[in-house]
Amino acid sequence: MLGAIASPDPDVKPMNVIASFWGGALPEFDSIDDANELLGALVMGLWNQLSVHQDPKMPFKAMAVPMEPTAANLGNFGNVRGQEAEGFVEGLFNGAEQADLPERAHEAITHLGEIRAMMLSVADLIERTAGEPEDRDQIKETIKHLRTMTQIMETEIHAAVLSCVRARTQGLPGLTAPWPTRH
Template identity: 40%
Template sequence: MPAQLARMRQKTTGDAMAMRGKKQAVDDGAIRALLKRYACPLPYHEVRARFMGNIATPDMNASPMQEIHRVWGDELPVFEDKGEAEAFFGKLLQGMWNGLSAHQKRSDPFKLARVKTAPASHEYLGRLARVRREELDGFIDGLFAGQEEMDFPESAHNAIGTLGEMRALFAATETLATDPPGPADTSTLEDTAKHLRELTRIAEAEINVVIQSCRKARQQMLETFVIERPGTLH
């Protein structure tokens, strides 16, 4: 893992790794409660990352409503009345989705969910690796918006490749931590925890490369559409 980490560090600039943003202006507690109430099949941190990926997607046909349907496996909860449905979509769209949209600004980059720090142990490493693996799964799933293939700008394409490598590292660590081959000394566990936290910072930087690259690509597509749109007939 250290050698792979070093190679990834070389692929990520110091400025990108230093990107940190303001706190997300979303009531996380209320969103978590809503996901639990309506039996969301995905954990909060994965839904959050998935929404961010769908916000960033270059697919001009993607929409928040479609992604919410996809998160619930295309089978939305049954609502008692119109008011309950409006409250459900209002919290997800006006709260969570709009709050995440602010991370398209360079000055407010997206950050992965915080995982409470604990003494280095197999249990802690497994939990941290699992959360990160699920977040990367969610981000990529939202980014592709249900499609098997998609064209991306070169910088986004490269960053997605790096995220795929990192996802494999998190998954491998999760597996080893869940079923360790034998006892590990404290120093080894602490070193692994440091590597995972470093990978987290790199993953955030690569995710934000994708977000900025796709945002620029969407703007260019919109500008092209406006220029090529036929004039209104009078």
């Protein structure tokens, strides 16, 4: 959702983004009050909470994931962070294959694509080696590396958000950036 908030695409609408959570159409509700409650929580709550990250002094921070050093937890961690990077970029692109982005946002998207690929590769490796003996020391070390990549991911997301906000407010020309291919 943060990617959509930062998107330079003037056609991004909160209701369309929220509908995308259900495949593009809002679910049916039993009553108008139920609809208002959920949509109010998502628009007035989550959307507005994430909007604060457009302020240079309020960088995005991924939710901490405390965990025991197990292969399953490591795989889940890689999968979650990979999906977060992917979701940010998808929101920024507003469903398009490419987007006009300022140069710094373009660089950030390239880095986020690399981070996404590495995170999802860890998850894939864990899935392919399920049932094999676990090396707890290696898992602990890999978790440390993923936490470092998470910090880089946060920095790149923040840079992309600020770059797009600056471009939107100043009307700066952007670059056309393709969505990096998943490896």
